[in-house]
Amino acid sequence: MARPPYEPYAESPSATFRWRLGVRPLDLDQWLEITDHRDAELAAKAQIMATHPHTAFAVLDDGIADESHEIADAVLAHLRSHHDPAITLDTSLHPLDAAARLVQEDLVVMVERNGRLVFGGGSVCFPNRWDLRSKLGMTMAEVHDPVSLLNEQLGDTVDAFLARLTPHRPVWRLGWGVLDTDELYQPTDGTAAPRPVDAPPAAHHLRVERETLRRFPATGCVLFTIHTHLTPLMDVIDSATSAVALADALDSMPTPIAEYKQLDRTGAAIADWLRHAATTR
Numbered sequence: 001m002a003r004p005p006y007e008p009y010a011e012s013p014s015a016t017f018r019w020r021l022g023v024r025p026l027d028l029d030q031w032l033e034i035t036d037h038r039d040a041e042l043a044a045k046a047q048i049m050a051t052h053p054h055t056a057f058a059v060l061d062d063g064i065a066d067e068s069h070e071i072a073d074a075v076l077a078h079l080r081s082h083h084d085p086a087i088t089l090d091t092s093l094h095p096l097d098a099a100a101r102l103v104q105e106d107l108v109v110m111v112e113r114n115g116r117l118v119f120g121g122g123s124v125c126f127p128n129r130w131d132l133r134s135k136l137g138m139t140m141a142e143v144h145d146p147v148s149l150l151n152e153q154l155g156d157t158v159d160a161f162l163a164r165l166t167p168h169r170p171v172w173r174l175g176w177g178v179l180d181t182d183e184l185y186q187p188t189d190g191t192a193a194p195r196p197v198d199a200p201p202a203a204h205h206l207r208v209e210r211e212t213l214r215r216f217p218a219t220g221c222v223l224f225t226i227h228t229h230l231t232p233l234m235d236v237i238d239s240a241t242s243a244v245a246l247a248d249a250l251d252s253m254p255t256p257i258a259e260y261k262q263l264d265r266t267g268a269a270i271a272d273w274l275r276h277a278a279t280t281r
């Protein structure tokens with residue numbers, strides 16, 4: 001029985017849900033996480049890259065080679081010192097692709113072009129219902145445009161934060177959602193498995209994203225890593241406190257945010273179920 005590894009919905013309870021920057025200093029020893037799901041997730045990545053390479057991997061036409069080499073070298077050095085001294089990169093692959101196949105995290109890169117930070121590309125096998133390829137070349141505000149109320153509440157803060165982000169001050173943050181599937185591969189280009197029809201609350205999963213942000217000194221790029229942790233709601237209700245905190249967070253969500261998170265039709269029923277299950281188990 002696995003408890004959620006992080007409980008972001010319980011951290012800042014408020015009557016009305018707001019987007020938060022929520023960044024905390026990152027100890028680089030904890031940069032990349034390794035969990036019991038490592039082998040299965042690396043196998044899933046290899047399979048996804050074999051079947052849907054254009055969905056899961058995309059970079060700007062210039063190839064972002066310098067940035068990707070700088071990132072791949074850092075990923076390799078980290079894994080060699082923290083996990084396996086003999087690990088190697090597949091040099092026949094694009095370096096960002098090769099690096100991403102060694103870690104459970106999805107890797108997304110913002111690059112400096114014409115004095116602006118733009119979306120340079122990524123290896124994203126486990127997207128939470130967004131489209132990687134369509135983000136190429138976009139500014140941060142453009143990337144976040146589909147996220148209801150995000151730019152209004154946080155756009156300037158995110159830009160100011162990225163301008164201040166230096167190689168010496170890496171950070172991490174958390175995001176979360178509740179999905180009707182345990183499939184990690186959730187792109188929006190039609191290649192994901194069909195959505196379950198009318199999944200009951202008990203069949204939903206908490207999806208927590210542990211994200212790290214690091215600027216790299218040689219190329220100035222910003223690497224955004226996303227480690228997606230799935231926990232069945234059936235396990236969340238083992239802790240009454242956690243279940244009630246998640247129910248409160250779902251209930252506090254303004255409709256436009258619930259719509260973005262695809263919880264506008266189901267959120268209230270999931271919250272009721274969480275509360276009921278937490279008190280009767």
Ligand code: HEM
Pocket residue numbers: 019020021022023108109110119129130131135143144146147150154158161173175176177213222224261
């Ligand atoms: C501290 C900086 C950042 C904050 C506070 C932030 C916040 C958010 C939030 C709240 C969401 C909505 C997800 C959810 O909870 O349902 C989101 C979505 C997203 N973010 Fe960020 N983000 C940050 C940095 C970045 C960076 C650096 C990248 C890319 C390099 C990025 C790429 C995305 C993408 C692709 C989505 C999905 C957008 C869509 O649905 O089309 N974010 N972000």
